[in-house]
Amino acid sequence: MPATADEVRRIITTVFPGSNPEDVKDQNNRVVGTFLWDGFKGVSPRDRNQLVTEKVRTELGPRGLNVGYLIPLAPGDKL
Amino acid sequence: MLFTPSWITDALPSNSKIQVAHYTRIGTLRYFTDQAKPGGWCSVWATPVQFLNDRKELSLGLDTLSRVANQPPYSGHRVRLTLDSLINLGVEPDLDPYQVSFSGNVDELGQWRGYAANGMGCSVVTKTADVQRVADVAGWVIYDARKQLAFARKILQTLRKQTDVAIIEQVLIASACFMKDKGFEPEAEFRLLKFPTPGHVQFRESGDRLVPYIDVLATAAPLPIIKVIVGPGWQLSELLPDAFARHHVVQGIHRLLTARGMPGDNIHSSTIPYDPK
Numbered sequence: 118m119p120a121t122a123d124e125v126r127r128i129i130t131t132v133f134p135g136s137n138p139e140d141v142k143d144q145n146n147r148v149v150g151t152f153l154w155d156g157f158k159g160v161s162p163r164d165r166n167q168l169v170t171e172k173v174r175t176e177l178g179p180r181g182l183n184v185g186y187l188i189p190l191a192p193g194d195k196l
Numbered sequence: 197m198l199f200t201p202s203w204i205t206d207a208l209p210s211n212s213k214i215q216v217a218h219y220t221r222i223g224t225l226r227y228f229t230d231q232a233k234p235g236g237w238c239s240v241w242a243t244p245v246q247f248l249n250d251r252k253e254l255s256l257g258l259d260t261l262s263r264v265a266n267q268p269p270y271s272g273h274r275v276r277l278t279l280d281s282l283i284n285l286g287v288e289p290d291l292d293p294y295q296v297s298f299s300g301n302v303d304e305l306g307q308w309r310g311y312a313a314n315g316m317g318c319s320v321v322t323k324t325a326d327v328q329r330v331a332d333v334a335g336w337v338i339y340d341a342r343k344q345l346a347f348a349r350k351i352l353q354t355l356r357k358q359t360d361v362a363i364i365e366q367v368l369i370a371s372a373c374f375m376k377d378k379g380f381e382p383e384a385e386f387r388l389l390k391f392p393t394p395g396h397v398q399f400r401e402s403g404d405r406l407v408p409y410i411d412v413l414a415t416a417a418p419l420p421i422i423k424v425i426v427g428p429g430w431q432l433s434e435l436l437p438d439a440f441a442r443h444h445v446v447q448g449i450h451r452l453l454t455a456r457g458m459p460g461d462n463i464h465s466s467t468i469p470y471d472p473k
Contacts, residue, residue, distance in 0.1 A: 144290070145290045145394060147288065147289075147290060149288070149361070149362070150361075151274070151361055162273065162276040162277045162279075162280045163284075166277060166280050166281050166284060166285075170285070185288045185290075186278065186281050186285075186288060186361055186365060187281075188274060188277045188278060188281070188361050189277065190273060191273075194273035195270070195272045196273075196274070196356070
């Protein structure tokens with residue numbers, strides 16, 4: 118069974134405590150979205166994505182095939 | 197499609213060529229034409245870029261965009277994060293561009309050898325404007341590294357203030373499709389992109405794998421076939437017009453075109469003296 122948006126949001130709030138994944142949602146059978154976490158302040162885009170892969174995608178394993186872009190933002194990020 | 201085509205086409209270089217060619221096997225002409233839709237080229241399959249022959253194709257464009265985005269004036273975090281995600285994790289299937297390649301060089305040896313049965317195929321020539329008509333985005337591919345950087349700067353400038361990640365991702369992928377390695381420059385590619393809805397995607401077998409595709413012309417008016425050029429492998433260029441018209445390869449194409457409601461007198465031979473045998 119593929120991962121659900123609820124499950125992905127739950128993992129995000131667990132591994133990135135205090136994060137806000139409300140924008141992560143189901144879209145055409147894919148789980149996608151952006152989320153905010155203070156801990157990403159000063160962290161490079163590559164390292165942020167790496168953290169998401171290590172902590173969220175790895176946790177889901179093959180069930181995460183339907184998880185698309187999860188964009189890890191920090192408060193105050195430049196548009 | 198989530199964005200306005202001119203975001204990309206306005207940033208691409210212009211080219212005055214009014215005709216472009218698609219290189220293929222002669223047998224494929226059967227599928228381009230249909231008795232039920234006479235008078236033109238009514239079926240052409242588009243494939244996602246990552247299923248093509250240039251394994252670095254999308255990565256070259258994304259790397260160029262990423263290099264520019266991570267230099268002053270830096271792009272916003274959403275753009276830089278999306279680029280990094282595309283480079284390392286790949287493209288969202290829902291946002292995938294499907295493409296068809298045409299060439300501004302209608303009689304070019306490399307393409308005869310690579311895409312047209314080693315010179316035994318044909319090139320089907322149509323109007324550039326009609327390809328633009330049926331595409332979501334169409335334009336000339338950039339091979340020069342400096343022009344690629346300039347193109348990337350324009351695209352990233354357009355994306356400033358854009359907050360929707362799906363739009364950002366689709367624009368970045370589509371832009372990356374118009375940058376290729378200099379080694380492919382003789383192809384002078386004019387590329388058609390379509391962004392299908394998932395329900396319209398079909399699948400075919402190719403090289404022991406499944407390849408998704410869409411028929412770009414399924415719901416569009418046919419493309420005009422200006423002429424069909426027979427590949428150099430058949431060695432027809434020195435035949436007199438009468439002998440050329442009677443040649444069995446030319447006759448086969450002629451009969452197909454006339455049976456499908458097209459003039460059959462627009463068949464020519466490649467002028468390249470290439471003999472694959």
